[in-house]
Amino acid sequence: MMPSCSLSAAAPPKLRLSTERLLLRELEESDWPVIHAYASLPEARRYMLAGQGTRDRTRSFVLSSMAAAQANPRIFYAFGIVLRAENRLVGTIVLRAGNADRGAQVGWDVNRAYWNRGIATEAARSVLAFAFADLGVRAVHADSFARNFASIRVMEKLGMQRLTRGWFASMRLAERYGEWRPMIRYVVRPQRHTANVAQAPY
Numbered sequence: 001m002m003p004s005c006s007l008s009a010a011a012p013p014k015l016r017l018s019t020e021r022l023l024l025r026e027l028e029e030s031d032w033p034v035i036h037a038y039a040s041l042p043e044a045r046r047y048m049l050a051g052q053g054t055r056d057r058t059r060s061f062v063l064s065s066m067a068a069a070q071a072n073p074r075i076f077y078a079f080g081i082v083l084r085a086e087n088r089l090v091g092t093i094v095l096r097a098g099n100a101d102r103g104a105q106v107g108w109d110v111n112r113a114y115w116n117r118g119i120a121t122e123a124a125r126s127v128l129a130f131a132f133a134d135l136g137v138r139a140v141h142a143d144s145f146a147r148n149f150a151s152i153r154v155m156e157k158l159g160m161q162r163l164t165r166g167w168f169a170s171m172r173l174a175e176r177y178g179e180w181r182p183m184i185r186y187v188v189r190p191q192r193h194t195a196n197v198a199q200a201p202y
């Protein structure tokens with residue numbers, strides 16, 4: 001089943017993306033304690049950027065995402081990933097799409113209790129479809145620590161291709177984030193995304 005996107009009638013419009021198992025909806029203030037409960041665990045923080053995963057950072061992430069949803073033009077989209085069968089928020093996925101020509105960036109996290117069920121991949125496919133079809137971006141990239149094999153596997157399942165080659169390039173990318181561990185960038189363009197969805201819908 002292809003992801004679908006709809007705008008509710010209420011103002012300001014709230015974005016909702018649907019997939020087979022998931023509802024991606026805009027974040028609400030009451031979400032931050034739920035996110036903090038899983039994002040603060042050591043396993044989850046292992047591959048987060050320095051400073052992420054604290055109570056204050058998670059709260060401010062949710063509040064600033066809500067503010068960004070009001071911006072015009074809008075460049076930042078943060079969705080709560082809701083597992084519909086349980087009506088539970090199990091992760092978040094963000095898209096920064098400042099300039100259609102320059103491309104967009106995507107990032108994700110999922111509650112440890114729900115890892116390896118294809119949730120990040122399913123959510124990301126939907127967000128990529130939104131970025132390409134609704135926002136008209138030409139490419140979407142994702143950055144990850146080079147040893148975050150679960151995240152890298154998600155990128156591969158999305159049909160993304162590795163851009164960063166070699167240790168120096170990985171360290172230069174890490175430096176942009178103020179990090180010392182090597183990082184790598186993957187990218188996908190619309191044609192490859194479409195072919196990937198056709199091959200492996202979910």
Ligand SMILES: CC(C)(COP(=O)(O)OP(=O)(O)OC[C@H]1O[C@@H](n2cnc3c(N)ncnc32)[C@H](O)[C@@H]1OP(=O)(O)O)[C@@H](O)C(=O)NCCC(=O)NCCS
Pocket residue numbers: 043044045047048107108109110111114115116117118119120121122143144145148149150151153154
């Ligand atoms: C990265 C993350 C979002 C993936 O979420 P998820 O819902 O488990 O992802 P999916 O189930 O769609 O895919 C995970 C894939 O990684 C694989 N994987 C998991 N751990 C792995 C490891 N150590 N080595 C290799 N592959 C691994 C899984 O087997 C699965 O692949 P498969 O479907 O081919 O079996 C989740 O691990 C997470 O929240 N991590 C902490 C936060 C984080 O790192 N965010 C990303 C920052 S770039």
